Amino acid sequence: MVSVLSNSFVGLTAALLFAFATFVKADYDIHHPPHTTDAAHGQAGVNDCVKTYGDSNPNAKCQTAVINSVTDFCLWAPDHSATIGDRERDVVAYCTKSGYGTRLIPQGTIKGAQFRKTPSFVQVTGLCDCTKINVAPGDEGGELDPHGADGSGNPVGGIVFTNAYGNNPQNYMQINEWSSFIGADEFSFRGCIGPNAADYCPHIYDEQGSEWNHPGRYESGIFENCDATEGKFPGVYHGHRWHQGDGPAPPAHKAGRTSNCKQFKGIKQTRSRGAPTLLRRALFGKAK
Numbered sequence: 001m002v003s004v005l006s007n008s009f010v011g012l013t014a015a016l017l018f019a020f021a022t023f024v025k026a027d028y029d030i031h032h033p034p035h036t037t038d039a040a041h042g043q044a045g046v047n048d049c050v051k052t053y054g055d056s057n058p059n060a061k062c063q064t065a066v067i068n069s070v071t072d073f074c075l076w077a078p079d080h081s082a083t084i085g086d087r088e089r090d091v092v093a094y095c096t097k098s099g100y101g102t103r104l105i106p107q108g109t110i111k112g113a114q115f116r117k118t119p120s121f122v123q124v125t126g127l128c129d130c131t132k133i134n135v136a137p138g139d140e141g142g143e144l145d146p147h148g149a150d151g152s153g154n155p156v157g158g159i160v161f162t163n164a165y166g167n168n169p170q171n172y173m174q175i176n177e178w179s180s181f182i183g184a185d186e187f188s189f190r191g192c193i194g195p196n197a198a199d200y201c202p203h204i205y206d207e208q209g210s211e212w213n214h215p216g217r218y219e220s221g222i223f224e225n226c227d228a229t230e231g232k233f234p235g236v237y238h239g240h241r242w243h244q245g246d247g248p249a250p251p252a253h254k255a256g257r258t259s260n261c262k263q264f265k266g267i268k269q270t271r272s273r274g275a276p277t278l279l280r281r282a283l284f285g286k287a288k
Helices: 007-024 049-053 209-213 277-284
Strands: 064-069 072-077 092-095 110-117 121-128 142-144 159-162 173-175 177-182 186-192 223-228 258-263
Touching: 064 092, 064 121, 064 186, 072 177, 072 186, 177 209, 186 209
Parallel strands: 064 159, 110 223
Antiparallel strands: 064 072, 072 092, 110 121, 121 186, 142 177, 159 173, 177 186, 223 258
């Protein structure tokens, strides 16, 4: 294990990493996105998804995602049947609701899901038949994050937003630190904000999977929104950071405490109240 000198050092390191990430990555407005954000590194899709595809499109190559609630979120998945490892640079957004210019997650794909809003991150976890969104049968999946092996992100050009921290569903903030895991039958997506963003959303534990990186509820038949405390930094134990290759993986931390949970019967495939399409149509005319 590598020693972390103190909690203050961990916090300072996270703050510096977050500031650096914010500096090197442009901040975008979901209502005014560019056509692409990283064409220089071979971005396969687009970011101005509503302008390009309208409310939704089964062939969309949208690489803009949201994490708003248990009934309004997106997942990254291949544009055709493939393993995550084979298509991680080119995955596209599939969303539970229309209005974002993405592909839609088919009804019945999500078997159960929990959304957590904490002061430092939003997170959705759950079970799925993700073969319905082109994850290859039996694929144990992999990690997707804005860094990737070469710093350009998986997917290249992928950007993430949330409206969970305000009262107006049209008011979004961009999430610059995030991580997602998806396989054939399980998924998680965490978007981190604030000075500890890099510690709550590390991108060095790709072999540990969703439940280790993103503790939460993974249970069929459960659909709920919860407020929650953050819990502990993934991979940090008693002031020391464990790294893959340092020996057997320690157990996952327990998830933070939940409160104010609201249950739902399921996810209805309707148009999102947070969809940015009205403004886009006013600016550019009728979507294609």
